[in-house]
Amino acid sequence: MTALEVRNIQKNYGKTEVLKDISFSLEKGQVLAIIGSSGSGKTTLLRCLNFLETLQEGSILVNGKTIFDAASASKLTDEQIRENRLHFGLVFQSFNLFPQYNVLQNVTLAPTLLKLGTAQEIQEKAKKLIAQVGLSERIQAYPCQLSGGQQQRVAIARALALNPDILCFDEPTSALDPELTGEVLKVIKGLKSKDSTMIVVTHEMEFARHVADKVIFMADGIIEEMGTPEQVFGNPQKEKTKAFLQKSLEEF
Amino acid sequence: MELTTFSQQLPVVIQALNVGFVQTLKLFFVTLLGALPLGLVISFGSMSRFRGLRGVVKTIVWIVRGSPLMIQLMIIYYFPGLVLQPFLEQILGYSVNIGWGGGESGRFTAAAVAFIFNYACYFSEIYRGGIQGVPIGQQEAGQVLGLSKSQIFFKITLLQMVKRIIPPMANEIITLVKDTSLARIIALQEIIWAGQAFMKGSQGISGQLWPLFFTAVYYLAFNGVLTVLFAWLEQKLDYFKV
Known part of the structure; x- marks a missing residue:
């Protein structure tokens, strides 16, 4: 069953396009890891899903039901926005x-x-x-x-x-000392079950590779590459993905 | 009968100063009661997303903070009765009564209005600093938990703001205790007025300066109590960090 479907969403701040035509879907019980360099739009994407930012284009469906459509977004009352938010949970950096x-x-x-x-x-x-x-x-x-x-x-x-139907994590370990990262990632990993759908924006590549069912690599506001961890980490197709992974996994 | 020795004068003076100080305290507490909530309303106005409202509120705050409280007291006390009333009578053709009334209660009401408005403007800026100092993440955490704006304000922001603003508020409130003496200018019978009476002559005592000087002890003692109270409050909120 599809827990989340995001269709052609766009977000700009003035003339700066932060999200350009993003579409993806997520099955119930799946963990999605979103990776990419700073400024690629990962955090903005999560903030839009949690209605902390308003999308200019596109729609969001949860469990097959449209909860947001930019075409009729101006008619949303505060009350409806609050209800929409309850489909999602957000853990901040x-x-x-x-x-x-x-x-x-x-x-x-x-x-x-x-x-x-x-x-x-x-x-x-x-x-x-x-x-x-x-x-x-x-x-x-x-x-x-x-x-x-x-x-x-x-x-x-x-x-x-x-x-929440979908629990989002916005770089949950980025503000932590390295020795504290593990305990948090372990908890997140422990939440994985057939009932919990999660989206994790992360810089922890090992975590993304081993816990996620699906990985999205974002660059400059678009989904550059999407697939299973084996595909994205093991056999990246795009140049940008290869360059990013090489830098991220570089050993000293 | 003229009271000439200090021991004769002391009980009479203390008695009169006590009466005056009760009026001082009344003005102090009424001002707090009015200005603490009114200041919050004004601070919301100054943070409104409507530019027009924000402009009006900021202009009012500028005028009130930018001009002497003593002048404001005189304008609020004298303007309705001495300027507005004759003007209205002239254009309406019949007599109206919009002054505060000449008695002590009229003077008190006028003084309370002036003080509440003046102090609310100062408080509003302290509140604004306190509210804007709460990290935006607190509000966002409330939002993603599905809370309404008023729930976020009253259950999350408010106490954090209170903790932040205790030191500047303590300053302002201690100043208020002493500022009540400005109401002397419209002859409100507060403690300065009571002390001064013994210079001109009252209850068999005249030409005496010490009762006026002695009023400072009252202010000092009361501000001592307030200082302890604020220290206690600060310590009460010490269990969390913002």
């Missing part, structure tokens, strides 16, 4: 945990405000998710008392608490 709330409160805040269950149900689910990311012992800690890796794991639990 800089975590963006709420500093005044402890780990548990960070995870329960949105489900509570959105009234997604009784206080007890929300708490229990949150505790389960916090256990899943391995932080049960820090449940009362505040973000400033956690390491970057721990903060990012809380951010993952917070995003999962809303049951």
